[in-house]
Amino acid sequence: xxxxxLIVEIAGQRALLPAAFVESVVEIEDxxxxxxxPPHVLGLFALRSRVLTxxxxxxxxxxxxxxxxxxxxxxxxxxxxxxxxxxxxxDDVVAIEAAPSQFRAPLxxxxxxxxxxxxxxxxxxxxxxxxxxLIAGPLDMAA
Numbered sequence: 001x002x003x004x005x006l007i008v009e010i011a012g013q014r015a016l017l018p019a020a021f022v023e024s025v026v027e028i029e030d031x032x033x034x035x036x037x038p039p040h041v042l043g044l045f046a047l048r049s050r051v052l053t054x055x056x057x058x059x060x061x062x063x064x065x066x067x068x069x070x071x072x073x074x075x076x077x078x079x080x081x082x083x084x085x086x087x088x089x090x091d092d093v094v095a096i097e098a099a100p101s102q103f104r105a106p107l108x109x110x111x112x113x114x115x116x117x118x119x120x121x122x123x124x125x126x127x128x129x130x131x132x133x134l135i136a137g138p139l140d141m142a143a
Contacts, residue, residue: 005119007091007126008074010057013111014091015127016119023075023082025090028054031071040137045084047075053135054084060137061110078135085134094121100128113138 004019031043031054040060045052054073058064073084100117104125107115114134115127 004093004095005121005126005128006074006093007121008087009089009091010087010129011061011063012088013127014124015115015129016096016121017074017076017085017129017131019093021076021078021131023077025072025074026084028071028073028084038137042086045073047082047084050082052082052084055086055135055137057086057134060114060134061108062138063110076131076135078132083135085131096121110138 005016006019006022006025008015008017026047028045028047031045033043034041037043040056042054042056042059045054052075054071071086072088072090073086074090076083076085096119098119100119103115103118106112107127111127114129116130117128118125119128120126
């Protein structure tokens with residue numbers, strides 16, 4: 001099994017997004033707020049004549065909502081829709097030939113919701129992110 005992953009940094013934690021979900025990485029600004037949106041939805045953004053929902057990963061993890069300035073986002077497709085997932089940094093696309101292993105230590109409540117396992121890359125354990133769960137947001141929102 002040899003899968004491709006995008007290494008990103010979210011809230012100071014290096015993590016992996018399955019490349020199968022990733023369309024591109026862009027800098028975004030001019031995010032339009034959405035009234036009554038869940039806290040993890042920062043707003044809407046226009047990209048190449050399409051409107052995308054912008055997901056604030058810090059808010060999804062239980063932190064404070066981010067400001068609306070220029071941000072780096074990974075554009076992902078989930079269930080036929082495009083989303084911009086805000087990240088602190090994007091590192092590289094890597095191939096990893098292993099199945100995810102169990103967590104070696106307890107995770108915070110936010111990461112426990114979105115991480116599905118750990119993959120090692122060059123001796124570094126990286127959390128594997130469930131992109132669909134991140135888009136859906138915190139459990140208390142899913143009712």
